[in-house]
Amino acid sequence: MNALPQNLADPSAHTLPGREPLIGKSMEELRELVKSMDEPAFRAEQLHHWLYVHCVRSLDDMSNLKRAFRDKLAERYQVGSLVIDQKEVSQDGTTKYLFRLPDGKVVESVLMYFEERGTYAICLSTQVGCAVNCDFCATGKLGFMRNLSVAEIVEQYVYVQADSGKEIRNIVFMGQGEPMLNYDNLMQSIHILNKSAEVGIRHITISTSGIVPRIYDLAEANLQLTLAISLHAPDNATREAIMPLNKKWPLEELMPALHHYAGATGKRLTIEYILLAGVNDQPSHAHDLGKLLQGLKCNINLIPYNPIGDGYGYKRPSNNAIHRFKDALLPYGKKVTVRVERGVDIAAACGQLANKVQQA
């Protein structure tokens, strides 16, 4: 465990009663805010710059704002509300941040470095716990606790950017929670991350377990981001056994939604497939998957399961089984990749640390 710089562990960063976080506010909202305080319009630009370019943690750091304005702001607002609880750095450089929220709950974000591209990506959480209850997932075992606010989602990015000093140009919504079940806050967070933090929309990925109505909504929004679907099985029986939500939205409903999304946006989907030994990793599953995805514009990302503890009874397939599965898929003409595991020594698969701490 790495020692924390003092300012990161400052408990005064918690939301004080009656004080609202400024992070998460769009330029339009900041304009309204300064107008309501009878301040000149350019103050909104200044605030925006401090929040999203300099990523400061305190109103006192906004040095070009006059003292009287800062004091007035401090009566009702503070910069953010997350407090770092733990930070772990893996041997491969992956860094996991565990944040404590004002109500004492915790969520995590994971900063990853992609050496081959020389870029950083961050995995953000959108909920505390998750209602989807995938059988192999640590976060699912927590059950659903609450949605994260726009401020809490955006602040994960801003905080890690400031703390790491890295330019984080890729965002994946793949942390704790099902992003599409916190849809409005997700959309507003994406708006701010794109317009204020200037992360390119094509560099943002939403990963969903398959909330069908929201896939149609996202198609309508036509945002040109990447949609990743956690498919994990090529047939209803196998999928239902590991993802109970398949009962609500079986493949007969999910697949047309995916075709619609690809058609409406022109975007290639990413199909995520977690490989669980003896459950969904046989060549017959690969052939069924290849057939299921015929005609769909997509890439396939195979994710060998990374068990923690007893892995809830699930195991990672052998390397031979992983390669056999991949080889069986290749004739179906899709680009197939096997995800490189990151942060294995610090349990950086999403949901793992939060689960350990939340239950303590």
Ligand code: SF4
């Ligand atoms: S895998 Fe994702 S959708 Fe499933 S329970 Fe875990 S966090 Fe929720």
